[in-house]
Amino acid sequence: MKSITAMPHKKQAAMYFTESFVSVMIIGALILISIAVIVLLALLITDIKNKKLW
Amino acid sequence: MISQETGWILLGALSVLWILLGIYWGRKAKSMDGFMLAGRNVGLAFGTATAMATWVTSNTTMLAPQFALELGVWGMLAYSTAAFGLLLFAPLAKRIRSLMPGGYTSGDFIRLRYGKATWILFLVISIFYGFTWLISMGMAGGILMNAIAGIPYATGMTIILAVCTGYTLFGGLYAVIGTDYIQSLIIMAGIVVVGIAVMNKVDLDTVYNHLRTDKPMLLKALQPAAMMAVFNNLLFGLGEVFHSNVWWSRAFAMRGEVGKKAYTLAGFAWLPIPVAAGFIALTSGALGINVTSPDMVGPLVAANVLGKAGAVIVFAVFFCSLASSVDSLLASTSDLITEDIYRKMINPSANQQQLRKVSAGIIIGLAVLAWLVCLPRIGTLATVLFFAGPMVGSTIWPVATGLYWKKANAKGAIWGMLAGSLAGLAAYFELGWYTASLVGAAVSMVVVVAFSYFFPDNFDWRRLDEKHHGDAAQKASSHVFH
Numbered sequence: 001m002k003s004i005t006a007m008p009h010k011k012q013a014a015m016y017f018t019e020s021f022v023s024v025m026i027i028g029a030l031i032l033i034s035i036a037v038i039v040l041l042a043l044l045i046t047d048i049k050n051k052k053l054w
Numbered sequence: 055m056i057s058q059e060t061g062w063i064l065l066g067a068l069s070v071l072w073i074l075l076g077i078y079w080g081r082k083a084k085s086m087d088g089f090m091l092a093g094r095n096v097g098l099a100f101g102t103a104t105a106m107a108t109w110v111t112s113n114t115t116m117l118a119p120q121f122a123l124e125l126g127v128w129g130m131l132a133y134s135t136a137a138f139g140l141l142l143f144a145p146l147a148k149r150i151r152s153l154m155p156g157g158y159t160s161g162d163f164i165r166l167r168y169g170k171a172t173w174i175l176f177l178v179i180s181i182f183y184g185f186t187w188l189i190s191m192g193m194a195g196g197i198l199m200n201a202i203a204g205i206p207y208a209t210g211m212t213i214i215l216a217v218c219t220g221y222t223l224f225g226g227l228y229a230v231i232g233t234d235y236i237q238s239l240i241i242m243a244g245i246v247v248v249g250i251a252v253m254n255k256v257d258l259d260t261v262y263n264h265l266r267t268d269k270p271m272l273l274k275a276l277q278p279a280a281m282m283a284v285f286n287n288l289l290f291g292l293g294e295v296f297h298s299n300v301w302w303s304r305a306f307a308m309r310g311e312v313g314k315k316a317y318t319l320a321g322f323a324w325l326p327i328p329v330a331a332g333f334i335a336l337t338s339g340a341l342g343i344n345v346t347s348p349d350m351v352g353p354l355v356a357a358n359v360l361g362k363a364g365a366v367i368v369f370a371v372f373f374c375s376l377a378s379s380v381d382s383l384l385a386s387t388s389d390l391i392t393e394d395i396y397r398k399m400i401n402p403s404a405n406q407q408q409l410r411k412v413s414a415g416i417i418i419g420l421a422v423l424a425w426l427v428c429l430p431r432i433g434t435l436a437t438v439l440f441f442a443g444p445m446v447g448s449t450i451w452p453v454a455t456g457l458y459w460k461k462a463n464a465k466g467a468i469w470g471m472l473a474g475s476l477a478g479l480a481a482y483f484e485l486g487w488y489t490a491s492l493v494g495a496a497v498s499m500v501v502v503v504a505f506s507y508f509f510p511d512n513f514d515w516r517r518l519d520e521k522h523h524g525d526a527a528q529k530a531s532s533h534v535f536h
Binding site for chain 2: 016026033040046052
């Protein structure tokens with residue numbers, strides 16, 4: 001069996017998550033959480049306005 | 055990370071806040087429906103927040119970073135798949151509410167759908183799981199207070215359990231859901247603040263290159279064990295949510311049209327949290343932090359990039375993630391024991407005052423028992439948590455098919471849970487924790503489907519609505535306290 005280091009460069013790169021994939025995942029996660037905070041606050045205001053909190 | 059004095063001030067301030075809010079919201083709990091199910095009228099904001107906050111446990115904030123450090127990118131993704139528990143429970147929540155408008159617990163469903171024998175086995179699994187989760191939270195509380203503020207393990211653990219018991223006793227599910235809303239905001243805001251601070255201190259390029267050079271395994275796209283952990287965690291999450299009364303009680307508590315939306319939104323809000331928490335852990339190498347205990351990497355990184363402020367934020371996030379789960383576990387496990395054991399087995403004619411007293415006694419009893427088990431500081435978080443995995447994994451199919459499939463039957467459910475649990479436990483010991491839920495759920499699926507095919511039932515869905523079947527005890531529960 002070939003070792004990873006003996007493989008052609010292109011194939012070796014494909015075995016790892018790319019930097020752009022990792023960056024998008026992390027930045028996307030932080031953006032999603034921030035949106036979730038805003039959505040929760042908006043839902044609270046809507047529920048209070050419509051008297052549907054409880 | 056912070057002085058013991060600051061730790062005590064924070065612990066005291068948050069404890070007083072939760073107890074006062076518990077008393078304030080607890081005034082609404084005038085009936086058993088109010089105490090156990092927050093009046094069955096919870097709106098979308100509180101519904102979403104309570105599902106999301108309860109699912110963010112100390113395990114999410116401590117184990118997700120540990121997963122990232124041990125299994126890399128796949129570890130973060132694996133932990134995130136637990137969000138599917140909430141997402142896939144969303145349609146079930148709607149169906150539960152419509153089939154059982156007067157239901158109280160997940161035990162009610164199993165008893166009415168599959169009969170007494172399956173019900174008893176289900177209660178054993180469910181109470182064992184709930185208690186295991188409670189212990190892991192109590193232990194985590196003590197460990198965290200000790201690691202962040204130097205508060206002795208036993209003292210920190212005792213205070214967290216006592217505070218959660220206090221406000222759950224005062225306000226029941228009203229207090230639990232109300233505090234969950236505030237706790238969810240603190241958790242999410244805290245994670246975003248620490249995440250952004252980390253990115254300001256060290257750019258993603260540096261983190262990636264550091265990992266590529268020093269720990270390339272963590273970036274590897276093909277890792278069989280880690281990929282197995284993805285499916286295992288997904289199924290563990292599904293099993294936890296599908297069977298546990300923590301989630302069923304919320305389905306009963308939310309307005310009819312709210313449950314599905316609330317669980318869907320909560321799932322999407324929860325999904326990125328393990329990724330963000332995992333990322334914070336992965337930066338530890340690039341920041342030059344020496345990680346001695348993987349589950350403490352989050353607080354270490356936060357303190358490194360934000361100084362004392364970071365440690366204070368992490369303290370608050372951890373306290374909220376612990377409290378939001380401990381209160382829910384105390385309330386829902388107490389509901390399960392009060393409704394399914396005391397009212398159904400011991401005293402069917404119990405009135406409201408008796409039920410409330412019993413419920414309060416069970417909440418205190420559970421907390422004391424958890425405290426006693428937590429005191430010697432046994433095992434690691436992962437060990438405690440994943441041991442229950444195969445058992446809850448084996449409940450997925452009996453619950454899901456029982457809600458949608460008339461052919462699903464009691465024999466399939468009971469043998470599915472038994473065979474799934476045993477096979478899953480064997481896999482836990484023989485193969486590794488990351489296969490246990492997977493095996494438990496797979497074996498249970500085969501058994502449930504086979505029994506449904508060979509011995510089909512023809513269940514009448516109306517039997518799930520006890521109120522319309524003139525159950526005397528059920529009628530008694532609609533009265534208010536006197």
